[in-house]
Amino acid sequence: MSHLRPLILAALVLFSGSATAHKTRSFDSELGPVLVTEVARGLENPWALAFLPDGRMLVTERPGRMRIVTADGRLSAPLKNVPDVHARGQGGLLDVVLSPDFQASRRIWFCYAEPRGAVSGTTLAHARLTDDALAEVTPVFRQMPAKDTHHHFGCRIVFTPDAHLFLVLGDRGNYRELAQDLQTHLGKVIRLRSDGSVPEDNPFAGRENALPEIWSYGHRNAQGAALHPQTGRLWLHEHGPRGGDEINVAYPGRNYGWPVITYGREYSGATIGEGISAAAGMEQPIHYWVPSIAPSGMAFYTAERHRPWRGNLFVGSLKFGQLVRLVLDGETVVHEERLLEGLDKRIRDVRLGPDGDLYLLTDEADGRVLRVGLAARR
Known part of the structure; x- marks a missing residue:
């Protein structure tokens, strides 16, 4: 048995966190009790979650760590080479997703705020996941220009069935007027092939005075994005300033108006620009919030486990610590329900798990992974 001791010790070091006791709370909802179970805790400001094929979870922590979390709540040591x-x-360190060919390639994609001397910018990279490290880390795209602020990085990644990907990018805060400038990446959604090249059918490919990777523009700071399960279109939500959080469907080449039009106001209460919420040639959101809920994370519910939720869109709220359920009719929101009243946790990410439950990350120094589902369907 002595030859097994190094392997046992290695496993103890790798998964250093203790298992969570799986505390469960019940919350009322229109469709019956909603159960929230704590799966894991002890994560520092977790930002994104991706499910591995074996049921474990890959979780990013904003200070710059990536960990593997087991189903019983054990945390690995931080992965090396981040x-x-x-x-x-x-x-x-912000979003992370698995490559569509992960089973064969072990490749993950992630985005982060990259330090570039006195400035910073959003960077997209991929790497091969090993047992305790990232290997072959390869930056694929860098948002330009880099800026000297610490805000509005955007940074959600969404793959499409044809192995293209979308990346949503913020306006960097103090440079919001550049969201209308097609020669910058600020306030844009971009679309790339999985090798980092630009698809020829992008709306601005081959056009002078426009960056070819741009898909749509006039966005503020999107922190939730997902493909609609029927149409395949990219849906995203973005933070407004003081009010005016939006849900948009990102059609190619379209202008979503920021900062020319908005339903929000300056944090001082003053109007933004001309104080208008509509203009010719600029898209209206399909839904907006005044006051702001500070949305983060987004998932369409497509599983069988909780059938009353099928087709609904779920959005996390940082400001109110709630999970928002939206009932849709095509691209129209016909009903909204605020779930988990009293949870009092900033919801940073929302993902549909392979078991048919929703999984949430809470944005705090002692961040949690929470599992959420309707009681009657557990």
């Missing part, structure tokens, strides 16, 4: 990040303000 790039340095600009962990100031809203910056840090």
